[in-house]
Amino acid sequence: xxxxxxxxxxxxxxxxxxxxxxxxxxxxxxxxxxxxxxxxxxxxxxxxxxxxxxxxxxxxxxxxxxxxxxxxxxxxxxxxxxxxxxxxxxxxxxxxxxxxxxxxxxxxxxxxxxxxxxxxxxxxxxxxxxxxxxxxxxxxxxxxxxxxxxxxxxxxxxxxxxxxxxxxxxxxxxxxxxxxxxxxxxxxxxxxxxxxxxxxxxxxxxxxxxxxxxxxxxxxxxxxxxxxxxxxxxxxxxxxxxxxxxxxxxxxxxxxxxxxxxxxxxxxxxxxxxxxxxxxxxxxxxxxxxxxxxxxxxxxxxxxxxxxxxxxxxxxxxxxxxxxxxxxxxxxxxxxxxxxxxxxxxxxxxxxxxxxxxxxxxxxxxxxxxxxxxxxxxxxxxxxxxxxxxxxxxxxxxxxxxxxxxxxxxxxxxxxxxxxxxxxxxxxxxxxxxxxxxxxxxxxxxxxxxxxxxxxxxxxxxxxxxxxxxxxxxxxxxxxxxxxxxxxxxxxxxxxxxxxxxxxxxxxxxxx
Numbered sequence: 001x002x003x004x005x006x007x008x009x010x011x012x013x014x015x016x017x018x019x020x021x022x023x024x025x026x027x028x029x030x031x032x033x034x035x036x037x038x039x040x041x042x043x044x045x046x047x048x049x050x051x052x053x054x055x056x057x058x059x060x061x062x063x064x065x066x067x068x069x070x071x072x073x074x075x076x077x078x079x080x081x082x083x084x085x086x087x088x089x090x091x092x093x094x095x096x097x098x099x100x101x102x103x104x105x106x107x108x109x110x111x112x113x114x115x116x117x118x119x120x121x122x123x124x125x126x127x128x129x130x131x132x133x134x135x136x137x138x139x140x141x142x143x144x145x146x147x148x149x150x151x152x153x154x155x156x157x158x159x160x161x162x163x164x165x166x167x168x169x170x171x172x173x174x175x176x177x178x179x180x181x182x183x184x185x186x187x188x189x190x191x192x193x194x195x196x197x198x199x200x201x202x203x204x205x206x207x208x209x210x211x212x213x214x215x216x217x218x219x220x221x222x223x224x225x226x227x228x229x230x231x232x233x234x235x236x237x238x239x240x241x242x243x244x245x246x247x248x249x250x251x252x253x254x255x256x257x258x259x260x261x262x263x264x265x266x267x268x269x270x271x272x273x274x275x276x277x278x279x280x281x282x283x284x285x286x287x288x289x290x291x292x293x294x295x296x297x298x299x300x301x302x303x304x305x306x307x308x309x310x311x312x313x314x315x316x317x318x319x320x321x322x323x324x325x326x327x328x329x330x331x332x333x334x335x336x337x338x339x340x341x342x343x344x345x346x347x348x349x350x351x352x353x354x355x356x357x358x359x360x361x362x363x364x365x366x367x368x369x370x371x372x373x374x375x376x377x378x379x380x381x382x383x384x385x386x387x388x389x390x391x392x393x394x395x396x397x398x399x400x401x402x403x404x405x406x407x408x409x410x411x412x413x414x415x416x417x418x419x420x421x422x423x424x425x426x427x428x429x430x431x432x433x434x435x436x437x438x439x440x441x442x443x444x445x446x447x448x449x450x451x452x453x454x455x456x457x458x459x460x461x462x463x464x465x466x467x468x469x470x471x472x473x474x475x476x477x478x479x480x481x482x483x484x485x486x487x488x489x490x491x492x493x494x495x496x497x498x499x500x501x502x503x504x505x506x507x508x509x510x511x512x
Contacts, residue, residue, distance in 0.1 A: 020499035027055020029465025030203035032488030037161035049169035062142035065478030067112035090133030091475035100471035110486035122152035148274035179459035198499025206466035207234025207433035217250030236467035250440030256335035299315035316418025324407030347429035441469025
């Protein structure tokens with residue numbers, strides 16, 4: 001099971017430092033873990049392989065689902081963690097039997113306090129928003145954007161004394177016997193090692209951009225599909241597996257799905273600074289300003305890189321590649337076939353009939369649940385880079401660089417009652433296939449200790465967030481981020497407690 005040549009230290013290896021708690025990954029889970037451990041009095045080092053903290057948290061829409069929040073109370077909503085726990089299996093459907101009920105309870109019971117902890121950190125939300133089968137509104141959307149989590153949590157971590165090292169890629173775990181002693185990481189061209197008394201917390205995200213792990217757990221075609229977060233490469237899972245850990249629910253993921261290519265330059269909504277004052281103004285505006293003022297602002301967000309509604313294909317839209325060729329039935333998992341097309345991208349082609357239909361509710365092009373809906377005119381106004389319109393098929397082909405004969409043939413072959421025949425003709429795209437997140441995480445217990453093949457804790461090794469999802473099913477908006485923050489905080493506390501037991505720098509009073 002173990003591979004001593006890769007993970008056991010050499011006799012002459014120099015340990016740069018020994019700290020109380022070591023965190024791998026600077027996304028929401030990693031920052032939460034580092035903050036909680038440091039505020040308990042631990043000496044904490046956080047290693048992040050990218051240039052700045054953020055992880056998949058900064059790529060997210062920014063929803064957090066929780067019960068007993070101040071926002072619910074303000075709307076007179078009576079809610080409990082027990083009700084939240086009971087409702088979550090409704091999102092899983094036929095997969096509910098594969099859920100980890102114990103970790104689901106951990107999540108639901110931890111979220112009221114964790115939501116307040118986020119508020120205390122400076123994060124602001126709008127909501128709550130309804131999302132069936134939740135019996136009451138529980139989804140809270142961050143303001144002004146998901147970078148607010150990273151901005152405020154990074155500042156809180158720094159105030160707590162966490163040492164954050166960026167461009168520090170952890171390459172393996174160092175063992176003493178069968179216990180995790182520390183990590184080796186690459187930084188500035190050198191391999192270094194740091195040990196931790198209380199343990200190592202793996203919070204390195206999922207493996208949506210690991211062809212190796214996707215091929216192993218999902219299949220060869222899925223391995224070709226890219227991820228929303230290009231650096232979600234399953235580093236934590238791979239290192240832990242070499243120590244005897246196992247991945248559960250590795251075959252489950254959100255995706256592949258079609259997504260519009262993001263604009264070359266971020267719009268002003270994504271560039272808004274995550275200041276508390278600005279978030280408070282936005283929070284007030286969401287409640288009091290009329291839609292005619294709010295809607296243009298929201299559309300800047302909604303028309304970035306969200307998924308096009310698949311009902312477009314049910315209404316007769318076709319999906320073609322860059323040459324103008326159809327490559328299969330658009331209603332039968334088109335995102336699985338798109339990676340095999342030239343450049344891995346395609347275009348959604350519609351005509352005037354469909355265009356007229358997708359200008360009002362309930363026929364939208366894309367949506368952010370609980371926020372708003374974007375229609376065709378919104379894309380024409382906000383995303384001219386993914387909107388092409390022409391009076392003829394030939395002119396549309398010229399505008400997109402497609403072969404006119406191939407495009408005409410694709411439209412003719414689609415045929416049927418919903419055939420594309422009415423001008424204008426419109427191409428939406430490029431679109432690409434992506435995984436949003438993967439459910440495959442390391443099996444952990446309710447103290448977030450990583451378990452081996454015999455369900456025994458691997459000494460000194462914790463995992464949080466997607467890395468330590470443990471078989472927990474997190475369908476429904478707001479549950480992945482909720483688990484990141486809740487599990488990260490708890491893992492940080494347990495690792496700090498272990499450091500205390502092992503004679504670390506923490507005092508018992510600090511953990512009281």
